[in-house]
Amino acid sequence: MQQWESVLVSPETSLEDAVATLDREGLRIVLVVDNDRRLLGTLTDGDVRRSLLKHQPLDIQVHHVMCASPQTVERGWSKERILAVMEKHQLLQLPVVDASHRVVGLETLHGILHKKQHDNPVFLMAGGFGSRLRPLTQHCPKPLLKVGDKPILELILESFISAGFHRFFVSTHYMPEMIRDYFGDGSRWGVSIRYVHEEEPLGTGGALGLLPHDEISLPTFMMNGDLLTTLNFQNLLEFHQENAGVATMCVREYEQCIPYGVIQSEGHRILSMIEKPVHRFFINAGIYLLSPELVKSVKPGTRIDMPTLLEQQIGKGKEVNMFPVHEYWLDIGRMEDFQRAQSDISGLFNG
Incomplete structure (x- = not known):
């Protein structure tokens, strides 16, 4: 298996599992694909942090968080053409797709694979x-x-x-x-x-x-x-x-669970009851x-x-x-x- 294949995930994958793939593989991108490997979207570090800032839960499916219209390149493009797209859109990675939009590779900026001082x-x-x-x-x-x-x-x-x-x-x-x-x-x-x-x-x-x-x-x-x-x-x-x-x-996000049912009221009238809310x-x-x-x-x-x-x-x-x-x-x-x-x-x- 080529390294880029290890960052393919399904749209039903949880954000938590996608983040684990992002951290483990080191390519700084996850490719969301269907059963035929057609590209549905991408997930990068920025997408994850935007989700966390919205307090979206880690068990949310990744298709709710991904970029659904990522930049791509086609197989056979020259390095110069790929680098031009990367430079124009300030990207470090570009999925490579075929005519049916199936993922066939991943182009990464050379500098990401070599330590920069x-x-x-x-x-x-x-x-x-x-x-x-x-x-x-x-x-x-x-x-x-x-x-x-x-x-x-x-x-x-x-x-x-x-x-x-x-x-x-x-x-x-x-x-x-x-x-x-x-x-x-x-x-x-x-x-x-x-x-x-x-x-x-x-x-x-x-x-x-x-x-x-x-x-x-x-x-x-x-x-x-x-x-x-x-x-x-x-x-x-x-x-x-x-x-x-x-x-x-x-x-860091910190969760605090109140171990009781919390009552919201107006005067002596109960408006709502929330069982063990998490803040x-x-x-x-x-x-x-x-x-x-x-x-x-x-x-x-x-x-x-x-x-x-x-x-x-x-x-x-x-x-x-x-x-x-x-x-x-x-x-x-x-x-x-x-x-x-x-x-x-x-x-x-x-x-």
Whole structure:
């Protein structure tokens, strides 16, 4: 089976299963076809996130979410003609169809199959005490706790490296020497790692003031050093660049079920009864992409948390966007999270 055949799904496929295919195959597209392989539509990362923003459930059938009129090319087209269509419509993939509109291939932009180097700074926050993970963190900073056979922070580092990033800054506070000794200057991974140290905790946003502002000229990734995720950082960067904003915050959908029947009333009269309603919210996923201007606005020594910093920007009329994360994501804050990470790790990362 050719690789593109692995991204063919039926229109009755659930969004959850289609997303699993999207994440697993790495072609950044799913092709929705009928029993004769006639193309009905396509599903990309953008389609998934638009669905999540509408709070559509993951069990919805994919034909309700897909793009029903995708661009296609015909078998036999020259590379120049295909690239011209890609450039015109800003596409990374194009389904190849025959005269009966049956899928016979998938053309992908050459660059998607080869690692592209990105000069954007990546700022990893590794200064926390990890109090809820004691006694494990009694003599070891949380970012150095091993999940599988590698520290959490190394897994994060390697995820960014595999996506083509090479400029790293690490913020330290608790047991900084252990972190510096382990990662050094990054040469072991073929990247640059530099450190900023918080003498006193400055909040989740204050460490931005310690970065060398004169070297920050591109959108900067900022991520908590206790997260495991398979988030596609390239998709996040493209989203940030396409949606003018001072910052992009990654968010996760969180469900809360009220375990009782909820009564809606007017005075003493019952209007309706809803049994065990589920409320859905977006929560902060601890991953950001920040404009250079925002990074430079935080002065050295400022104590501020990221939500407050972003709320200040919103209050000034600046645009702060959100980017729903449908990929694997785990905040290793409690012992049960750490134990879950140990069981999940084998299926997440290679090598």
